[in-house]
Amino acid sequence: MHELITVITITKNRPNLLERAIKTVQIQTYKNVKHLIIIDDCSKTLKMLNEKYKNDPKIEWEYYKRNKEDKSGPNVLAKLRTYAIHKVKKGWFSFLDDDNEFYPEHLEKLYNFALKENCEAVHSYREVLYKDGTPYLKEEYPWGRTHKQKLEMYEDMLKAGVVKRGSNIWHDRFGYTVDTNVWLLRAELFNNKEIPSEYTQKDYDECNPEDEKMMKLLMQNNVKVLTNKEVTVKYYLGGYSNESDNPIEGTVKWEN
Helix, strand or coil: CCCEEEEEECCCCCHHHHHHHHHHHHHHCCCCCCEEEEEEEEHHHHHHHHCCCCCCCEEEEEEEECCCCCCCCHHHHHHHHHHHHHCCCCEEECCCCCCCCCCCCCCHHHHHHHHCCCCCCEEEEEECCCCCCEECCCCCCCCCCCCHHHHHHHHHHHHHHCCCCCEECCCCCCCCCCHHHHHHHHHHHHHCCCCCCCCCHHHHHHHCHHHHHHHHHHHHHHCCCCCEEEEEEEECCCCCCCCCCCCCCCCCCCCC
């Protein structure tokens, strides 16, 4: 019997995209999967889930009412990711943001790889797409704050082997950048640990969201990390961290 994998989705104001994300979990070739959805203070999302998925035993959701200090972007995302991981408590989990998709074999390939390598923290690669599904081929780091920064950060990623000219495949590399959507992790790695939720102007300027802070948390705790080098995630531009690139449904600007 394969172990349970919990897919965690944090969502706000994107019920249509959330339905696409739900479907991409439902068609996974790995069958022992639960989908945990954390609703970030959004009544219309709660209404949609209650109407369409209340009888699905593999989907559960919780409603989070924001506090006054919560700020849209990495601040509240880090809190909700930590909350969800601690709710899982043990076993495997992955993240799927509401605007992205898994390939059908994504979880199965990562799970088999983790078992083969005896590794509790593994990740895949991803393809980066515009919201209409066309490949992102600009030689720019799409999350940069200025055009100059986008060019400089792309060159850094090029040197690190994360990107290749003329390709929309991002070869996520531990120590440089690992997007939250490509991970498969043991929940026990985060026992009594929290993804830092403080989000400063410096973090904003240097494009240092909760993805990078989670990666650094693993580095600080000397966690062994491996990649299966498989491209099994579709990452669509236009979400929280790239609001200027033709925003998608429900995009909320980062607050700092």
